[in-house]
Amino acid sequence: MAIVLGIETSCDETGVGIVSDGRLLGAALSSSMAEHARFGGVVPEIAARAHLEAMVPCVTAAFEQAGIAPSDVDAIAVTSGPGLATALQTGLAAAKAYALALGKPLYGVHHLAGHVAADTLEHGPLPPRPVALIVSGGHTSLLLLGDLARDPIVHLGDTRDDAAGEAFDKVARILGLPYPGGPAIDRIARDANPEAIPFPRAMLDSGYDFSFSGLKSAVARHVERGSRQAVADIAASFQEAVIDVLTRKAVKACLDHGVDTLLIVGGVAANGRLRQVAATRCAAAGITLRVPRPQLCTDNGAMIAAAGDLLIAADTPPSPLALAADPSAPLTRASLNPHEEQWSRS
Ligand code: KG4
Ligand code: ZN
Numbered sequence: 083m084a085i086v087l088g089i090e091t092s093c094d095e096t097g098v099g100i101v102s103d104g105r106l107l108g109a110a111l112s113s114s115m116a117e118h119a120r121f122g123g124v125v126p127e128i129a130a131r132a133h134l135e136a137m138v139p140c141v142t143a144a145f146e147q148a149g150i151a152p153s154d155v156d157a158i159a160v161t162s163g164p165g166l167a168t169a170l171q172t173g174l175a176a177a178k179a180y181a182l183a184l185g186k187p188l189y190g191v192h193h194l195a196g197h198v199a200a201d202t203l204e205h206g207p208l209p210p211r212p213v214a215l216i217v218s219g220g221h222t223s224l225l226l227l228g229d230l231a232r233d234p235i236v237h238l239g240d241t242r243d244d245a246a247g248e249a250f251d252k253v254a255r256i257l258g259l260p261y262p263g264g265p266a267i268d269r270i271a272r273d274a275n276p277e278a279i280p281f282p283r284a285m286l287d288s289g290y291d292f293s294f295s296g297l298k299s300a301v302a303r304h305v306e307r308g309s310r311q312a313v314a315d316i317a318a319s320f321q322e323a324v325i326d327v328l329t330r331k332a333v334k335a336c337l338d339h340g341v342d343t344l345l346i347v348g349g350v351a352a353n354g355r356l357r358q359v360a361a362t363r364c365a366a367a368g369i370t371l372r373v374p375r376p377q378l379c380t381d382n383g384a385m386i387a388a389a390g391d392l393l394i395a396a397d398t399p400p401s402p403l404a405l406a407a408d409p410s411a412p413l414t415r416a417s418l419n420p421h422e423e424q425w426s427r428s
Pocket of ligand 2: 193197218219348349380381
């Protein structure tokens with residue numbers, strides 16, 4: 083059975099995970115989030131330097147937790163896109179160095195496929211044909227999946243403008259809440275009234291695409307008008323509008339496509355209210371809901387190791403050591419390998 087070392091550095095988290103046969107053996111995470119807070123968003127150069135400093139300590143900690151040595155590893159999986167170019171490059175450089183030094187194959191993984199694969203660590207193998215709602219800081223997509231390692235990924239819908247996480251981060255800024263906005267809004271909205279303000283639900287009845295920039299502007303206009311409402315009620319009402327659209331479209335996608343399992347993954351899937359509303363709506367529609375625990379929703383290394391584990395089990399050819407960062411890689415397959423001739427040359 084293969085032991086896979088996974089490395090994730092696409093944004094501000096340095097994540098390392100060790101997975102074997104769908105089981106998480108060890109993991110370590112280091113975040114540079116606090117260093118970006120005063121800029122209100124991730125600064126790529128600061129993130130890249132932080133990855134460089136955190137990489138070896140994280141790898142060491144993950145091995146310690148797993149109780150294995152580097153020589154026990156059978157393969158290295160690494161996020162090669164999408165993400166911040168300089169940040170991706172530090173992870174790729176580390177992964178290539180381990181692959182070369184240990185004489186083991188390298189697997190380039192699509193970051194978002196990693197988010198989906200994370201759920202296997204908690205809930206076991208994926209069903210043959212699930213729908214996945216990916217909600218992160220950079221992406222929001224509704225996907226129809228087959229075998230994650232083998233089949234092309236079908237996009238049912240995507241956001242036309244802001245990603246859901248991006249909307250949380252921007253609205254938090256408008257409301258004077260700290261960065262990252264998602265956890266801040268999640269917290270403050272907990273005891274507030276989600277029905278205080280009927281914010282718009284964009285594109286609710288038109289297909290599976292999403293749009294969140296109008297909602298963000300509606301919150302900004304509401305605040306500019308000198309709202310007398312408490313910040314917590316504005317935050318809760320905004321959050322409810324996002325969640326209402328996400329869960330309605332996700333459930334509809336399952337019903338329309340005769341799919342019985344919905345996965346919700348990515349940073350925003352850590353949101354308490356989203357998990358609650360999704361559970362209620364899936365139960366009412368007879369759909370099995372799978373959402374990984376919050377630590378596996380936000381960026382981490384275990385999810386990349388989990389994706390690598392699936393690729394190896396499916397006999398996917400490894401990537402060449404020339405594997406390049408692809409900052410805007412489209413999500414069409416879990417593995418970010420170049421085409422066949424390049425595989426045979428590696
Ligand atoms: O998947 P992720 O960790 O990184 C990307 O791949 O983008 O997602 C980060 C996003 C951020 O926008 C953050 O505000 C959001 O996920 N997020 C949340 C929560 N935790 C993180 N949004 C809502 N509620 C949360 N509890
Ligand atoms: Zn992510």
